[in-house]
Amino acid sequence: MIAEPSQLLAGLDPEQQQVATRFGAPVVVIAGAGTGKTRALTHRIAYGVATGTYTANAVLAVTFTTRAAGELRSRLRELGVPAVQARTFHSAALRQAQYFWPRAYGSQLPAVSDERMGMVAEAARRLRLSPDSSTLRDLLTEVSWAKVTNVTPSDYAELAEPLGREVSGLDAAQVGRVLGRYEQVKADRGVIDFDDILLCAVAMLGEHADIAEEVRATYRHLVVDEYQDVNPVQQTLLDHWWGTGRDHCVVGDPAQTIHSFAGATPSYLTGFSGRFPDATVVRLVRDYRSTPQVVELANTVARNTRLGTVVLESQCEPGPPPRVLPCASEYDEATAVARWLVEQHEAGVPWREQAVLYRVHAQSPLFESALAQAGVPFTVRGGEGFYDRPEVRQVIGTLTERSRRDPGEGAVDACRDVLTRLGWTEQPPSGQGRVRERWESLAAVLALAEDVASAQAATGAGTASLGTFVEELTARAQAEHPLSSDGVTLSTLHAAKGLEWSAVALVGVQEGTLPLSLAAGPEQVAEEARLFYVGITRAKRQLLICWSRSRRGGGGNRQPSRFLDGIAARPAPTPVRAGKRAKPTSALSATCRVCGKPLHTGAERKLRRHADCPPGYDEDTYTRLVAWRLALSKERSVRV
Numbered sequence: 265m266i267a268e269p270s271q272l273l274a275g276l277d278p279e280q281q282q283v284a285t286r287f288g289a290p291v292v293v294i295a296g297a298g299t300g301k302t303r304a305l306t307h308r309i310a311y312g313v314a315t316g317t318y319t320a321n322a323v324l325a326v327t328f329t330t331r332a333a334g335e336l337r338s339r340l341r342e343l344g345v346p347a348v349q350a351r352t353f354h355s356a357a358l359r360q361a362q363y364f365w366p367r368a369y370g371s372q373l374p375a376v377s378d379e380r381m382g383m384v385a386e387a388a389r390r391l392r393l394s395p396d397s398s399t400l401r402d403l404l405t406e407v408s409w410a411k412v413t414n415v416t417p418s419d420y421a422e423l424a425e426p427l428g429r430e431v432s433g434l435d436a437a438q439v440g441r442v443l444g445r446y447e448q449v450k451a452d453r454g455v456i457d458f459d460d461i462l463l464c465a466v467a468m469l470g471e472h473a474d475i476a477e478e479v480r481a482t483y484r485h486l487v488v489d490e491y492q493d494v495n496p497v498q499q500t501l502l503d504h505w506w507g508t509g510r511d512h513c514v515v516g517d518p519a520q521t522i523h524s525f526a527g528a529t530p531s532y533l534t535g536f537s538g539r540f541p542d543a544t545v546v547r548l549v550r551d552y553r554s555t556p557q558v559v560e561l562a563n564t565v566a567r568n569t570r571l572g573t574v575v576l577e578s579q580c581e582p583g584p585p586p587r588v589l590p591c592a593s594e595y596d597e598a599t600a601v602a603r604w605l606v607e608q609h610e611a612g613v614p615w616r617e618q619a620v621l622y623r624v625h626a627q628s629p630l631f632e633s634a635l636a637q638a639g640v641p642f643t644v645r646g647g648e649g650f651y652d653r654p655e656v657r658q659v660i661g662t663l664t665e666r667s668r669r670d671p672g673e674g675a676v677d678a679c680r681d682v683l684t685r686l687g688w689t690e691q692p693p694s695g696q697g698r699v700r701e702r703w704e705s706l707a708a709v710l711a712l713a714e715d716v717a718s719a720q721a722a723t724g725a726g727t728a729s730l731g732t733f734v735e736e737l738t739a740r741a742q743a744e745h746p747l748s749s750d751g752v753t754l755s756t757l758h759a760a761k762g763l764e765w766s767a768v769a770l771v772g773v774q775e776g777t778l779p780l781s782l783a784a785g786p787e788q789v790a791e792e793a794r795l796f797y798v799g800i801t802r803a804k805r806q807l808l809i810c811w812s813r814s815r816r817g818g819g820g821n822r823q824p825s826r827f828l829d830g831i832a833a834r835p836a837p838t839p840v841r842a843g844k845r846a847k848p849t850s851a852l853s854a855t856c857r858v859c860g861k862p863l864h865t866g867a868e869r870k871l872r873r874h875a876d877c878p879p880g881y882d883e884d885t886y887t888r889l890v891a892w893r894l895a896l897s898k899e900r901s902v903r904v
Contacts (some may be wrong), residue, residue: 266344269314272307280304282546283513284311290543292491292536293515296574297562297801298553298764301515305487306336308513310343312485320347324483324505326356328490332762336489349483353498354458357465364475368468377455380404387445395433396687397654398702402431405526406439407446411459412495412527417444428784432693432700462497469504480507491516491536495527519566519573519797522758524787534572551576553764555583558807561831562800568830569793586800586807588831590824594772595715597812598634601769604808605640605752608767613806615641617766619753621799623778625653626704627771628754629712641751645759651737655702659683659709664734671731678730679713700782711815712737757795760802767806770799773825774811796827 273281283293283304295301309325312318325340325348327333336350349356358376365373377383384403388395395403406429410416415423420440431439450456456464469476486505488494491514494502506512518530537543551559559578566573591597605618620631620642628644629651635642651660662682666673688706693699716736717728753765772778779792800807811824 266314272311277550279546279548284308286544287317289510290540291513292543293546294574295515295517295548296576298551299548300552306339309348310345313345318485320345323348323485325350325487326353328493354461358461361465368472374456380457383449384446386449387442390445398699402699403442408459409527412497414496466500476504486512488514492518492521492530492533493523493528494532499532517573519571519794522795524791547574549574549577551578553804555580555805557583557585558803561586565797583805589810591812594630594812594815597810598630602634602638613767615751619765620769621755621757621760622771626708629708642754643751645753645755653705655705660737667730667734673730675713675728675730675733676717679710757799761798764802764804766804768803769808771810773809775823778825
């Protein structure tokens with residue numbers, strides 16, 4: 265049962281109360297990170313229903329992810345208004361299109377195909393092109409971008425090139441032709457794809473005023489979450505839903521627009537009050553997530569990089585100042601982060617309340633290895649662990665077969681030869697996307713081979729053999745598991761949006777990584793700054809920001825990120841080194857994760873402890889998980 269109106273307002277701060285009580289005219293809410301925007305939105309809906317301003321089944325709340333929509337529904341149920349519709353854009357549009365399509369066009373809406381990869385591959389074949397799977401994924405990214413930004417296949421080349429949109433191995437004209445053939449393939453199959461859902465709804469509502477009016481009569485009150493991520497097609501759909509109505513509320517933060525590559529733009533949010541001059545503008549500034557120290561840093565970054573967001577005011581107890589840690593090498597950085605996570609855990613911070621955030625997936629393997637070696641449980645969010653990625657599994661399988669024929673072959677030369685045969689080149693592909701991610705993963709495998717060789721040479725043991733390297737890869741892959749749902753989260757900055765942890769390590773904050781070297785223009789650099797801001801504002805209490813001078817140590821000319829200007833003095837303090845060595849520790853010369861003393865036998869190295877040291881976990885469970893991993897690897901044709 266819904267609460268009394270006064271009770272619904274009792275737990276809100278003054279700005280949240282404005283959001284909850286302003287009706288009859290458009291409302292735009294600029295909601296900083298951690299300011300309780302979801303609470304304000306759901307209480308607005310509940311208060312409107314409780315006062316009779318809203319009819320519950322006439323309210324439509326839209327957001328971008330099924331997780332966010334589910335959270336809205338859950339909170340609305342708790343507030344006593346379960347009849348309110350909370351959906352993603354695509355879910356709401358599909359429901360309307362399926363219902364009204366027969367009336368509008370005399371037939372059922374075409375089926376939504378989930379065979380997008382197969383259709384874009386067929387489109388490429390019709391043009392006598394043979395792109396690999398990574399290129400196909402990048403082509404699908406361009407298919408989506410073109411649709412949400414209303415770019416036709418014939419206009420693609422002209423409009424995409426100035427924006428720096430590239431698909432490795434294809435020029436813009438070829439991409440445009442693939443996009444055109446993709447539409448033909450869909451037509452031949454009589455299907456639409458996921459992106460077409462919005463286009464179909466927009467076309468139907470634009471061509472049939474009676475249907476548009478009926479939809480508007482059904483949903484008279486609209487609330488839009490994460491409005492900074494709206495793209496042109498979504499805004500057109502909103503315009504049809506709004507019509508001439510006045511009761512709509514949008515919420516967002518221009519500093520958290522991190523999907524512009526997919527067509528999102530904060531301009532609809534920042535320009536809302538210009539479009540609706542009588543709109544009420546509410547700024548949520550009270551941060552209930554982070555300490556004053558973290559908030560001060562976030563505000564400094566927002567000010568220095570001109571993100572245009574609100575100035576946050578922490579409502580939390582003071583905490584330790586964020587720490588900026590320069591490191592001599594990436595290995596030293598990963599080791600220092602693992603040590604820091606252990607320290608946080610020993611101080612009472614649960615593993616699940618800690619996170620390591622990085623810019624791209626290719627940064628994860630060093631941290632996966634460092635955490636595994638330190639006995640830190642972890643899970644990789646938004647993607648597979650490094651050793652589960654298809655391209656990495658393929659390389660491991662090929663190297664394993666090769667080592668059986670000649671285990672004494674040099675590890676680095678063999679690895680480089682295998683990668684070359686798989687199409688890898690020393691020069692990275694231009695542009696972003698799956699092709700670039702695949703290249704970075706393969707480059708990381710080569711880097712591991714070089715690190716193993718370097719570590720072995722440092723001990724005077726000579727050149728690392730392929731057999732040694734394969735054993736190292738196998739040990740690392742097995743040490744990565746078991747992944748733990750109760751462990752530290754490893755995540756890209758994109759996948760971390762909307763989440764929070766008590767302790768966050770933000771890593772790789774150097775020029776070329778954050779911002780990426782590919783971020784050439786001011787708009788791309790601004791997006792990188794927003795990603796950095798998102799990373800900072802994930803931390804509730806403890807924040808560690810790291811950067812490394814070089815990949816392996818021994819000097820290096822990397823510079824700290826420009827986003828650290830005004831935060832960390834330049835030149836930076838003496839970089840941290842992991843003990844006496846600035847080289848990675850091979851799994852073959854590891855130390856016991858329990859007592860810290862050297863390991864000697866292969867069995868001990870695989871266990872990462874001495875036989876008489878307590879494991880600290882259920883060995884039966886671990887054994888079953890290892891067996892499961894081996895079975896899965898066999899199923900996927902990867903020999904471990």
